[in-house]
Amino acid sequence: MKQPIVSFLAFSLFALAACGGRGPVVDDDAAANVPEEQRYGGTAVVSQIGDIPDVSPLTSTDHTASQIQQFVLFMPLLAYDENFEPIPRLARSWEVNADTSLLTFHLRDDVFWHDGVKTTAQDVKFSYDMARDPNTGFPNTAFWTNYGEAEAVDSFTFRIRMRSHAEFLDPWRAFSPVPRHILEGTAAAQLRTHPFGTRSPLGNGPFRFVSRQDQQSWTFEANPDFPAELGGRPYLDRIVYRSIPEPTTQLTELLTGNVDYYIQPPAEQAQRIESDRRVRLGSFDDRAFVLIGWNQRRPLFEDARVRRALTMAINRPAIIEGVLYGYGSVSNSTVPPFYWQYDAQAGDDLAYDPEAARRLLAEAGWTPGPDGTLRNAEGQPFRFTVLTNQGNQVRADIAEIAQSDLRRIGVDMQIQISEWGTMLDRINTPTRRDFDAVLIGWVTEFRIDDRDLFHCDKRDEPYQWVGYCNPEVDRLLDSLPQIVDRDAALPQWQQYQRLIARDQPYTFIYFQERLRGTSARIQNVNPDARGDWVGAERWWILPDQRGRAQPQTAQQ
Known part of the structure; x- marks a missing residue:
């Protein structure tokens, strides 16, 4: 199945090479000799599917929106450094009281919204209150499980009550306040359709919103008033984010100088990027995993044995080798292998084993019919549709491999490809959820709290896609965030991962090694597990190459 795809890509790249590429070759020595005052200027083009x-x-x-919020358009109260330790951002400092029931943030007094209004503690309180309002539909409600009432003590002091719990600062890395003076008076239920999110966002981060072309591009420009203590004005004049659904087109744009930073190229393109002196290939161990979520609101997927x-019927190691070219590892839970909580033994009984899969299905009442398709006692065939998003060839390939593997044991899986936003609406809207299974990715936060994914009480909230419910898992989901001591928490983390592996609300396919391609002209793009956009304000372009990228192609 992979051969036609690889052959077509190889032909396309041969044709591209025959036509001749353009653009500078990588010269790290030249970049090292550029003084800081000459690093300002130019437009960088970033692409993703x-x-x-x-x-x-x-x-x-x-997920990309979350990155834009943290590193480009807005500013959380804190950030993580390269060692994943908290450092000040909108907040200059913070402290907790003796019994860890009060968390106080002291904000900077030199941060302004991009319309010139100063950012204050009132903005933070307003944002927090709106995020906790169930009518808003804030997707990460588990952020606030251990937090209570908040107050703006004065213009630059924000205080919040909390229960003592582990990693209590992490939500404040991921959540960015919004401008109260823009959104105050808007009903919480109307925020999702407010133009603030789609046509006129107003932030306070290192870049300002310029324009959006629906389904094509977002453009941001440098904020000249960004605080000097946080780095001051970004080096780049502008960043253009281009949505390019075809990976082959993205690669062509990178190699011809029309894209500077290609986020997450498929692994089959890695060798081509690595072999071209005009571009660089990089990678890092990611927090993201790919899964197939089984909608347990459907009777077909109620039984954990099924x-x-x-x-067990899906050959996940073969997917990693054949689709990712080895850039990944099999996953069996939401915990990445480089986290301290990781349990390597969770799911060790879920190795690829079609015969064992057939036996489990027979135990659950599914036996082969005359056509070889499994049927239950009522004669219903084991047939369903998996939903995934367009423009992602990796997921399309995974779906086809899973389809073939399942067909071998008598399961008929159909594949439906959907536009990204449409698919999110179908799976995230609790009143819809009109799907059998979904093939999608998820990014684990640094502070793992899976209540939004798996808690019984979250079944009518955006991220509880599959309707999974297990009171024993709920108990662990409720207790784990409260355990501050890692040695005490580790046995419960192991128990949690083994329960999830046993119940398989998802088929966890792999944790990925995330790839990137960057042009020779752009410097200091160093993503890591914090995100693809980390350090965007320090990206810069070689002075003699600032006219080469062509962001206007986003309009075509």
């Missing part, structure tokens, strides 16, 4: 439907910190559900069997 999907549009960003909504950038509002209160309503967006897209879900386990489906996992």
Whole structure:
């Protein structure tokens, strides 16, 4: 199945090489000799397969939007350094009281919204209150499980009550306040359709919003008033984010100088990028994993034996080798292998084993019919549709491999490809959820709290896609965030991962090694597990190459 795809890509790249590429070759020595005052200016073009439907910190559900909020358009109270330790951002400092029931942030007094209004503690309180309002539809409600009432003590002091719990600062890295003077008076239920998220976002971060072309591009420009203590004005004049659904087109744009930073190229392009002196290939161990979520609101997926069997019937190591070219590792839970909580033994009984999968399905009442398709006692065939997003060839390939593997054990899986925003609406809207299974990715936060994914009480909230419910898992989900001591928490983390592996609400396919391609002209692009956009304000372009990229192609 892979051969036609690889052959077509190879032909396309041969044709591209035959036509001749343009652009500088990588010269790290030349970059090292450019003084800081000459690093200002130019437009960088960033590409990825999907549009960003909504950038509002209160309503967006897209991972790229979260990156834009943290590193480009807005400013959380704190950030993580390269060692994942908290450092000041909007907040200059913070402290907790003796019994860890009060967390106080002291904000900077030199941060302004991009319309000139100063950012204050009143903005932070307003944003927090709106995020906690269930009518807003804020997707990460588990952020606030251990937090209570908040107050703006004065213009630059924000105080919040909390229960003592582990990693209590992490939500404040991921959540960015919004401007009260823009959104105050808007009903919480109307925030999702407010133009703030799609047509006129107003932030306070290192870059300002300029324009958006639906399904095509977002443009941001440098904020000249960004605080000097936080680095001051960004080096780049502008960043253009382009949505390019076709990976082959993205690669062509990178190699011909029309894209500077290609986020997450498929692994089959890695060798081509690495071999071209005009571009660089980089990678890092990511917090993201890919999964197939089984909608347990459907009777077909109610039985955990069925879900386990489906996992055992899919050759996940073959997917990693054949689709990712080895840039990944099999996953069996939401915990990345480089986290201290990781349990390598969780799911060790879920290895690829079609015969064991057939036995489990037979135990659950599914036996072969005359046509070889499994049927239950009522004669219903084991047939369903998996939903995934367009423009992602990796997921399309995974779906086809899973389809073939499942067919071998008598399961008929159909594949439906959907536009990204449309798919998110179908799976995130609790009143819809009109799907059987979904093939999608997820990014684990630094502070793992899976209540939004798996808690029984979250079944009517955006990220509880599959309707999974297990009171024993709920108990662990409720207790784990409260345990501050890691040695005491580790046995419970192991128990949690083994329960999830046993129940298989998802088939966890892999944790990925995330790739990137960058042009020779752009410097200091060093993403890591914090995100693809980390350090965007320090990206810069070689002075003699600032006219080469062509962001206007986003309009075509």
